[in-house]
Amino acid sequence: MKPLLLFTHILFALSIAVPQLGHADSKPDSITVAQPPRALVAWIEASNGIYQILTSALGDDDKWSLPHVQLTSKSAIASPNFVQLNNGTHYLFWAQLDQENASIRYKTKQANEKKWRDEVILDEGKKENIGISVTRHADQLWVFWASTQNNLPDILYKTFESGVWSEAKPVHPANRIPDLKPRSYINDKNEIVVEWLTFSNIQSSYTVAKKSFDLKVDHAFEPDPIAVEDIKFPDFIPTGRVASAHFPLNTYQQSMTFSN
Amino acid sequence: MTKKISNILFAVYLAVGTQTAYAKQDPAVIALFGDSILQGFNQAFPVQGFAMGQVNFGRPSIELNRILTESNRPSIVSNLGFGGTPSGPSSNPALQSSANGVARIRNDLISLKNQFSGSAYFVLIMYGTNDFAFDIPASITGFNNGLLIEEANNLGFTAIVSTITPCDTCPNDVNDINSAIVDEVVRRFNAGADVHFTNNHDLLRASWVGLYSDPDGVHPNNAGYDRIAQNWFDTHLERLIEPRNNTAYFPAVIDLLLSEQ
Numbered sequence: 001m002k003p004l005l006l007f008t009h010i011l012f013a014l015s016i017a018v019p020q021l022g023h024a025d026s027k028p029d030s031i032t033v034a035q036p037p038r039a040l041v042a043w044i045e046a047s048n049g050i051y052q053i054l055t056s057a058l059g060d061d062d063k064w065s066l067p068h069v070q071l072t073s074k075s076a077i078a079s080p081n082f083v084q085l086n087n088g089t090h091y092l093f094w095a096q097l098d099q100e101n102a103s104i105r106y107k108t109k110q111a112n113e114k115k116w117r118d119e120v121i122l123d124e125g126k127k128e129n130i131g132i133s134v135t136r137h138a139d140q141l142w143v144f145w146a147s148t149q150n151n152l153p154d155i156l157y158k159t160f161e162s163g164v165w166s167e168a169k170p171v172h173p174a175n176r177i178p179d180l181k182p183r184s185y186i187n188d189k190n191e192i193v194v195e196w197l198t199f200s201n202i203q204s205s206y207t208v209a210k211k212s213f214d215l216k217v218d219h220a221f222e223p224d225p226i227a228v229e230d231i232k233f234p235d236f237i238p239t240g241r242v243a244s245a246h247f248p249l250n251t252y253q254q255s256m257t258f259s260n
Numbered sequence: 261m262t263k264k265i266s267n268i269l270f271a272v273y274l275a276v277g278t279q280t281a282y283a284k285q286d287p288a289v290i291a292l293f294g295d296s297i298l299q300g301f302n303q304a305f306p307v308q309g310f311a312m313g314q315v316n317f318g319r320p321s322i323e324l325n326r327i328l329t330e331s332n333r334p335s336i337v338s339n340l341g342f343g344g345t346p347s348g349p350s351s352n353p354a355l356q357s358s359a360n361g362v363a364r365i366r367n368d369l370i371s372l373k374n375q376f377s378g379s380a381y382f383v384l385i386m387y388g389t390n391d392f393a394f395d396i397p398a399s400i401t402g403f404n405n406g407l408l409i410e411e412a413n414n415l416g417f418t419a420i421v422s423t424i425t426p427c428d429t430c431p432n433d434v435n436d437i438n439s440a441i442v443d444e445v446v447r448r449f450n451a452g453a454d455v456h457f458t459n460n461h462d463l464l465r466a467s468w469v470g471l472y473s474d475p476d477g478v479h480p481n482n483a484g485y486d487r488i489a490q491n492w493f494d495t496h497l498e499r500l501i502e503p504r505n506n507t508a509y510f511p512a513v514i515d516l517l518l519s520e521q
Contacts, residue, residue: 128397130351148399151443178400180351197351204362204407205349 036248038226041233042070042080042092043243053080053094056234064234070116071107079132079145081255084248087111093122093143095129102129104145123168128153130180134246135192135254137215144171144182144194153180155196171211177201179209186252187212188221224250233258288328288335288501289378291369291417292321293361293408294386297425299341302474302481310359311339313372319482323489324497331493332503336376340368347387348404350394357394361387362407369415380501383412384492386422386460388441389478392432402440409448409455418454420496421445423461425484426468428477434461456496460488 037057041064045052053071056064070082076097083091088111096103103124107116126147133144141160146153155171172179177199184194191212198209226247237243242259291313292298299311300318311317316325317339325337348362358364369383385408388401396404405421412419423438438461445457464472464484472484480488 128399130397148397151440151447152399152403153397178351178403199403201407206351 036084036086036088038247038249039231040082040084040246040248041237041243042082042246043237043241044077044080045238045241046076050074051077053077053082053092055080055082055092056236058231064236067236078129079244081132081134081244081246083134083136083141083246083255085136086248091134091141092116093132093134095132095145095147097129100127102126102147104129104132104143104147106143122158122165123147123156125149131182131196131257133182133184133194133255135184135186137186137192138217142184142192142213144184144196146180146182146196150174152176152178155179155182155194157182157194171196172198172209178206183256185254186215188252190215190217190219222251224252226250228253228256233260235260285504286377286379288333288380288382288497289372289376290324290328290335290337290497291340291372291381291383292318292324292337293340293365293368293383293412295341295345295390296343297341297389297479298384298386299339299343300485301341301343302479302485303476304482308343310342313338313340313368313375315339319485320489323486324492327489327493328497328501331498333497333501334504335501336378338372338376340372344390346391346394346396346404347401348391348396348407350396352395355394360394360404361385362404362411365408365411366415369412369417373415381415381417382420382497382500383408383417384420384422385409385412386424388424388437389427389430389434391437392430398432398436398440400440401437402442402444405441406444406448409445409453413454418456418500420456420458420492422458422488425460425480425488426465426473426477428469428473430478456500458491458495460491463487463491 037059039058040055042053042055045054051073052069054067055070056067058064070092073096078095078097081093090109091106093106096105101124104122105119106122107119109116126149128148130146130153135142139161142157144155144157146155156168157171158168159166171194179196179198182194182196184192187193191214193210193212195208195210197206200207226249228247237260239260242257244255244257246255298320299307300320301307305319315336315338316322321337321339325335328335342359345357345359348360350356385405387405387408391401409419409421423441424434427434445455449455464480464487472480472487474481
């Protein structure tokens with residue numbers, strides 16, 4: 001009996017110890033959430049010419065998970081956006097900045113998958129990237145970004161529905177001023193709104209421009225369950241680093257950028 | 261005798277009249293408009309803040325003034341460099357600098373014009389080295405330089421725009437910035453702007469380390485500033501600023517007149 005009892009104790013101890021090993025950081029492709037977290041954050045860290053996107057999730061216990069590396073690149077990267085849909089599918093969007101080309105890329109992972117699928121190029125052939133913003137509505141994704149073409153950054157967007165991406169379209173008419181840092185959300189009129197910074201020649205400074213897209217749905221407004229202003233972001237994100245946050249449970253304010 | 265007196269009087273009239281005209285010929289007014297580099301900052305001259313238009317202040321201003329004076333082109337060389345500032349506004353409110361180039365050029369050049377009457381007005385622009393610290397990408401540095409050209413022209417200044425000098429410790433790519441500056445200068449020139457271009461980056465690049473760079477790798481040393489000043493003169497100012505009238509022949513004329521009998 002004693003050896004059997006000892007063996008049982010060992011098995012019990014292992015059943016506790018093994019899940020703890022899963023919390024080690026820098027373990028890619030390990031994030032799988034049973035239910036949407038209250039918030040997801042993504043940021044970039046770089047060292048010795050290697051760039052990584054790290055993410056963390058805020059659970060109901062008000063604790064942030066340990067950082068996980070979701071992407072490693074030898075090219076400079078920017079503007080990470082980590083999004084979770086209602087069905088548990090994860091999307092990771094980012095800009096890759098090669099010498100002459102800034103491409104917008106993404107990859108996906110279904111709820112029951114452990115590995116990310118191959119990355120997809122959403123847009124390329126431009127220079128610089130100054131912001132990406134993603135908003136979901138039902139099965140749609142709206143992705144806005146700023147890239148430089150014709151010597152100055154402009155805001156472009158694509159929509160994703162029924163497995164198909166639209167063509168990249170400009171948000172605003174062609175102009176000779178910088179347009180950058182898009183921020184998108186859904187308003188109480190069931191419109192997707194994108195705001196961005198645009199240069200005012202009159203003020204010689206940046207002002208906020210806005211454009212709305214009618215979602216053509218009609219449902220009553222209900223307040224978002226997550227009050228964004230109450231979220232305390234993790235302090236393990238390096239100070240001064242611009243990070244993005246996504247709130248899977250929210251309908252209206254789904255994302256924001258912040259820095260510690 | 262009467263003829264001799266007449267000749268003397270005529271010669272005196274000619275000399276005085278010419279000298280009076282000479283005195284009325286205003287100097288060229290030249291503004292150095294940029295950050296600490298145009299201010300002349302380096303280890304030997306660790307100036308801070310705004311040069312406030314001081315004349316013959318900072319190595320670039322002093323050296324350019326010397327070159328112009330020796331070439332009989334007396335000028336007012338005013339230092340409008342403002343250390344640590346970007347070329348234009350930042351899109352990040354937390355990084356805003358009210359002393360950015362686009363925000364201050366109008367008032368600075370108006371003040372200069374109010375202070376000095378010039379036969380011609382020039383602004384030497386070199387701006388963008390600090391832009392990385394203000395979240396300003398290269399394309400917008402180029403755009404900002406275009407706004408500086410436009411405002412300078414609006415106020416009657418000929419703009420002479422330079423690429424930014426090498427920067428060993430800047431995280432941004434200086435080549436991207438300079439490409440954007442060149443593109444904007446060309447675009448403005450083709451649209452009719454009164455603008456000229458100098459490439460002070462390439463001028464210094466080959467000998468930056470060891471000859472023209474201050475120990476911080478960001479600012480030129482005095483040899484570097486002297487080289488820049490000479491380049492401004494050689495490429496544009498020598499051609500754009502007329503030398504003063506040569507009055508050396510007057511003594512000879514007077515001798516000739518006095519010798520007639």
